[in-house]
Amino acid sequence: MKITKVEQMRVFVPWQDSYKEPMVSWRGMSGTTPEEEDSYVIVQVHTDEGIVGIGEGGRSMAQTEQQAQQYIGKNPMELDMFNLGRPWAHAFLDIAGKALGVPAYRLIGNGKHRDRVPVDYWSPYLPPEETRKHAEEGAKRGFKLHKIKARPWDTVWQVKVMTEAGGPDYKIRIDPNEKFNTLSETVRIDDALQEYPNVECFEDPVPKAHPEWYGILRQKCRAPLAIHTTDTRLILNHLRHNGIDIVNVGGTINRVIRAAAMADAAGCPVWIQMEGHCYAIQAAFNAHIGAAVPNATLPYGMRPFIREACITKEGYGFAVEDAHMPVPEEPGLGISLDIKMCEKFRIE
Numbered sequence: 001m002k003i004t005k006v007e008q009m010r011v012f013v014p015w016q017d018s019y020k021e022p023m024v025s026w027r028g029m030s031g032t033t034p035e036e037e038d039s040y041v042i043v044q045v046h047t048d049e050g051i052v053g054i055g056e057g058g059r060s061m062a063q064t065e066q067q068a069q070q071y072i073g074k075n076p077m078e079l080d081m082f083n084l085g086r087p088w089a090h091a092f093l094d095i096a097g098k099a100l101g102v103p104a105y106r107l108i109g110n111g112k113h114r115d116r117v118p119v120d121y122w123s124p125y126l127p128p129e130e131t132r133k134h135a136e137e138g139a140k141r142g143f144k145l146h147k148i149k150a151r152p153w154d155t156v157w158q159v160k161v162m163t164e165a166g167g168p169d170y171k172i173r174i175d176p177n178e179k180f181n182t183l184s185e186t187v188r189i190d191d192a193l194q195e196y197p198n199v200e201c202f203e204d205p206v207p208k209a210h211p212e213w214y215g216i217l218r219q220k221c222r223a224p225l226a227i228h229t230t231d232t233r234l235i236l237n238h239l240r241h242n243g244i245d246i247v248n249v250g251g252t253i254n255r256v257i258r259a260a261a262m263a264d265a266a267g268c269p270v271w272i273q274m275e276g277h278c279y280a281i282q283a284a285f286n287a288h289i290g291a292a293v294p295n296a297t298l299p300y301g302m303r304p305f306i307r308e309a310c311i312t313k314e315g316y317g318f319a320v321e322d323a324h325m326p327v328p329e330e331p332g333l334g335i336s337l338d339i340k341m342c343e344k345f346r347i348e
Contacts, residue, residue: 093288309341
């Protein structure tokens with residue numbers, strides 16, 4: 001089998017109405033726009049045997065084209081897809097599964113641990129009353145956990161209004177991107193949240209380059225602590241300091257497997273997050289990996305359901321049932337590209 005050509009297009013599927021303005025504001029904080037930051041290159045990798053693999057990822061058409069040229073004439077079955085990034089790992093795994101007639105999770109190995117994977121709801125940093133609206137929406141749609149981008153000055157108020165909106169069992173994952181800054185500030189916030197047992201964790205509350213800080217925080221805070229990394233050395237250092245309860249893993253297939261295995265050895269669950277603002281191709285890819293990772297039990301960060309349309313014929317990940325997405329059973333990734341929908345939202 002040889003790769004004969006790669007077709008590509010850059011696609012931006014707009015956010016659903018309740019996210020349009022919040023995402024403009026959120027992206028504006030870092031000097032970008034949703035069209036720049038939340039669009040992805042979609043690839044179709046063709047082979048001489050008529051098998052086509054699909055992938056999603058990257059924002060540069062020129063860079064994707066340059067990468068594609070190195071694969072022309074190669075056998076996708078012989079490429080190191082476990083150590084490749086997006087969109088190539090998606091497409092080559094899709095081809096391999098189709099060629100062998102098996103779903104992708106079978107190729108990842110380690111058995112199948114679940115038929116469906118849990119997913120979270122999400123909000124960028126917003127004023128609390130705006131976050132309340134998203135929490136009402138998430139709870140109404142059946143989600144059980146809501147991740148927020150948090151800041152120290154109003155985290156407690158955010159949790160209060162979200163709990164009022166979603167109910168006492170509506171879990172909240174707090175991600176300040178290390179902006180709680182200090183041990184004392186983190187402990188202060190944790191103390192103020194004692195009446196909210198629905199706080200699932202603090203993710204990266206302070207700089208994670210200081211695992212010794214996390215060891216101290218874990219002794220002083222009620223909220224479990226999570227770090228977002230696939231750096232196995234960093235995970236090991238945090239475990240040595242007894243500083244984490246959970247790991248958020250992403251990156252290549254190999255990095256996810258290694259990081260999750262290290263966490264599992266210490267009794268820590270993980271969630272999978274490979275581009276949380278993804279489309280359905282990335283979501284299906286994540287689901288296959290999640291099926292093969294024993295301790296990937298917490299709600300994943302993958303949210304095609306907050307876009308206004310889906311780019312697959314099956315509508316994968318667009319209608320979420322009971323806050324879960326199924327693990328596809330058809331060969332490869334188990335989904336098919338809706339070319340007309342991609343063309344509709346094509347920007348390049």
